[in-house]
Amino acid sequence: xxxxxxxxISEVKRFKKWLENxxxxxxxxxxxxxxxxxxxxxxxxxxxxxxxxxxxxxVKALGTGFKNFSLKEIYVTKDSKGKPFINVTGxxxxxxxxxxxxxxxxxxxxxxxxxxxxxxxxEKN
Numbered sequence: 001x002x003x004x005x006x007x008x009i010s011e012v013k014r015f016k017k018w019l020e021n022x023x024x025x026x027x028x029x030x031x032x033x034x035x036x037x038x039x040x041x042x043x044x045x046x047x048x049x050x051x052x053x054x055x056x057x058x059v060k061a062l063g064t065g066f067k068n069f070s071l072k073e074i075y076v077t078k079d080s081k082g083k084p085f086i087n088v089t090g091x092x093x094x095x096x097x098x099x100x101x102x103x104x105x106x107x108x109x110x111x112x113x114x115x116x117x118x119x120x121x122x123e124k125n
Contacts, residue, residue, distance in 0.1 A: 004060075006120045008097070008117065008118050014049070053116050054086055060120070069090060
Protein backbone atom coordinates (compact mmCIF):
# COMPACT_ATOMS: atom_id res chain seq x y z
CA UNK A 1 0.00 0.00 0.00
CA UNK A 2 1.28 3.46 -0.86
CA UNK A 3 1.84 5.60 2.22
CA UNK A 4 2.90 8.75 0.37
CA UNK A 5 4.41 10.22 -2.76
CA UNK A 6 6.47 13.34 -3.25
CA UNK A 7 8.16 15.15 -6.08
CA UNK A 8 10.41 18.17 -6.34
CA ILE A 9 12.21 20.11 -9.03
CA SER A 10 15.30 22.28 -8.53
CA GLU A 11 16.94 24.81 -10.76
CA VAL A 12 20.51 23.60 -11.19
CA LYS A 13 22.14 27.05 -11.31
CA ARG A 14 20.77 27.78 -7.82
CA PHE A 15 23.48 25.49 -6.44
CA LYS A 16 26.37 27.43 -7.98
CA LYS A 17 26.70 29.57 -4.82
CA TRP A 18 26.69 26.39 -2.74
CA LEU A 19 29.46 24.86 -4.84
CA GLU A 20 31.55 28.00 -4.31
CA ASN A 21 30.98 27.76 -0.54
CA UNK A 22 31.92 24.29 0.77
CA UNK A 23 30.32 25.05 4.16
CA UNK A 24 26.91 25.14 2.44
CA UNK A 25 27.53 21.71 0.96
CA UNK A 26 28.63 20.41 4.37
CA UNK A 27 25.56 21.97 6.00
CA UNK A 28 22.94 20.38 3.76
CA UNK A 29 24.47 17.16 2.45
CA UNK A 30 25.45 13.95 4.21
CA UNK A 31 29.11 12.93 3.85
CA UNK A 32 27.93 10.02 1.67
CA UNK A 33 26.53 12.55 -0.83
CA UNK A 34 29.54 14.85 -1.07
CA UNK A 35 30.80 14.67 -4.62
CA UNK A 36 34.17 12.96 -4.64
CA UNK A 37 35.80 12.62 -7.97
CA UNK A 38 36.72 14.43 -11.08
CA UNK A 39 33.93 16.22 -12.86
CA UNK A 40 33.16 19.60 -14.29
CA UNK A 41 31.10 22.07 -12.29
CA UNK A 42 27.98 21.42 -14.36
CA UNK A 43 28.02 17.75 -13.37
CA UNK A 44 28.54 18.64 -9.71
CA UNK A 45 25.70 21.17 -9.80
CA UNK A 46 23.35 18.55 -11.27
CA UNK A 47 24.48 16.06 -8.62
CA UNK A 48 23.61 18.40 -5.73
CA UNK A 49 20.41 19.71 -7.30
CA UNK A 50 19.06 16.18 -7.79
CA UNK A 51 19.93 15.16 -4.23
CA UNK A 52 18.40 18.27 -2.75
CA UNK A 53 15.22 17.55 -4.74
CA UNK A 54 15.24 14.01 -3.32
CA UNK A 55 15.28 15.41 0.22
CA UNK A 56 12.36 17.70 -0.59
CA UNK A 57 10.43 14.91 -2.29
CA UNK A 58 10.98 12.63 0.71
CA VAL A 59 9.52 15.10 3.23
CA LYS A 60 6.55 15.65 0.93
CA ALA A 61 5.95 11.90 0.72
CA LEU A 62 6.31 11.59 4.49
CA GLY A 63 3.99 14.56 5.02
CA THR A 64 6.10 16.29 7.66
CA GLY A 65 8.19 18.95 6.03
CA PHE A 66 11.63 19.44 7.56
CA LYS A 67 10.45 19.32 11.17
CA ASN A 68 12.60 17.84 13.92
CA PHE A 69 15.39 16.52 11.72
CA SER A 70 18.30 17.70 9.64
CA LEU A 71 18.64 17.64 5.88
CA LYS A 72 21.81 15.61 6.39
CA GLU A 73 19.70 12.80 7.91
CA ILE A 74 18.21 12.20 4.46
CA TYR A 75 20.70 11.13 1.82
CA VAL A 76 20.97 9.45 -1.55
CA THR A 77 23.25 6.55 -2.43
CA LYS A 78 23.47 4.44 -5.57
CA ASP A 79 24.00 0.74 -6.14
CA SER A 80 26.70 -0.65 -8.42
CA LYS A 81 24.46 -0.19 -11.46
CA GLY A 82 23.61 3.42 -10.61
CA LYS A 83 20.12 2.93 -9.17
CA PRO A 84 19.49 5.64 -6.56
CA PHE A 85 18.24 4.90 -3.06
CA ILE A 86 16.98 7.25 -0.39
CA ASN A 87 18.33 6.62 3.10
CA VAL A 88 17.34 8.09 6.44
CA THR A 89 19.08 8.17 9.81
CA GLY A 90 18.60 9.79 13.19
CA UNK A 91 15.33 11.59 13.88
CA UNK A 92 14.27 11.29 10.24
CA UNK A 93 14.41 7.51 10.54
CA UNK A 94 12.56 7.59 13.86
CA UNK A 95 9.77 9.77 12.44
CA UNK A 96 9.48 7.55 9.35
CA UNK A 97 9.06 4.46 11.55
CA UNK A 98 6.54 6.20 13.83
CA UNK A 99 4.42 7.35 10.91
CA UNK A 100 4.75 4.41 8.57
CA UNK A 101 6.10 1.42 10.46
CA UNK A 102 7.85 -1.03 8.15
CA UNK A 103 8.22 0.86 4.88
CA UNK A 104 10.06 0.63 1.60
CA UNK A 105 11.13 3.73 -0.28
CA UNK A 106 11.54 4.17 -3.99
CA UNK A 107 13.42 7.04 -5.64
CA UNK A 108 14.01 8.22 -9.14
CA UNK A 109 16.19 11.16 -10.12
CA UNK A 110 16.57 12.97 -13.39
CA UNK A 111 18.43 16.05 -14.48
CA UNK A 112 19.36 18.00 -17.53
CA UNK A 113 21.19 21.25 -18.05
CA UNK A 114 18.81 23.56 -16.17
CA UNK A 115 16.69 21.39 -13.88
CA UNK A 116 16.84 18.36 -11.61
CA UNK A 117 13.81 16.42 -10.45
CA UNK A 118 13.19 13.70 -7.89
CA UNK A 119 10.20 11.47 -7.21
CA UNK A 120 9.80 9.46 -3.99
CA UNK A 121 7.27 6.75 -3.12
CA UNK A 122 6.96 5.48 0.43
CA GLU A 123 5.31 2.09 0.50
CA LYS A 124 3.90 0.40 3.61
CA ASN A 125 4.96 -3.24 3.69
